[in-house]
């Protein structure tokens with residue numbers, strides 16, 4: 001079956017940003033997503049839970065548009081902006097942090113004063129190494145750049161894949177506060193792929209449980225907390 005990616009809003013309900021119907025994705029002969037149906041609406045903050053290799057990152061990449069599904073329908077409401085923070089950095093070798101940020105600002109036509117950009121780099125604690133090549137940074141330093149870039153264009157949906165990897169407690173809190181202010185309080189959509197159940201409780205209102213390429217359970221975080229006391233006890 002041919003995959004279809006529509007960018008017209010005609011067959012998408014209002015408030016729906018992205019709709020997936022029976023999405024499948026194979027790498028060679030290995031079918032990693034085996035029929036995912038999911039709707040992401042404005043204000044949805046979906047925690048994505050699942051074992052290693054279940055297909056969570058592949059699903060994130062398909063939703064963000066950087067991987068094409070092998071089959072199924074992916075409908076993206078017109079003008080929906082998506083940001084994604086990758087698990088690994090995938091940037092040109094040798095580019096400095098500052099040039100990379102400026103490149104993003106140019107691509108997304110974002111006007112930002114030098115003082116605003118400096119404030120942002122201070123908040124993310126990256127200003128001190130802004131002139132270094134991205135691949136020369138530590139994992140946690142790269143992660144801070146990854147998160148900043150996923151949010152710099154003020155997306156309608158942002159996808160985080162293991163957001164806390166390498167972050168120390170202090171910078172993690174700064175970044176989570178920033179996300180609360182700029183994503184959660186503004187009723188934007190978020191997808192959080194994580195093995196950390198506390199993060200889901202902190203940031204998400206919905207969850208999906210992915211196992212071997214299919215969604216085996218989904219619901220509201222509040223329902224899990226009511227039934228099990230915490231998301232930690234659910235898994």
Ligand SMILES: Nc1ncnc2c1ncn2[C@@H]1O[C@H](COP(=O)(O)OP(=O)(O)OP(=O)(O)O)[C@@H](O)[C@H]1O
Pocket residue numbers: 027032050051052053054055056057058059
């Ligand atoms: N580019 C690729 N080429 C071939 N196989 C891949 C590729 N990316 C992922 N896979 C395989 O697809 C399966 C799903 O991988 P994916 O990274 O989507 O899972 P995941 O649920 O995010 O895992 P984890 O929790 O370990 O990050 C794995 O078996 C993985 O080895």
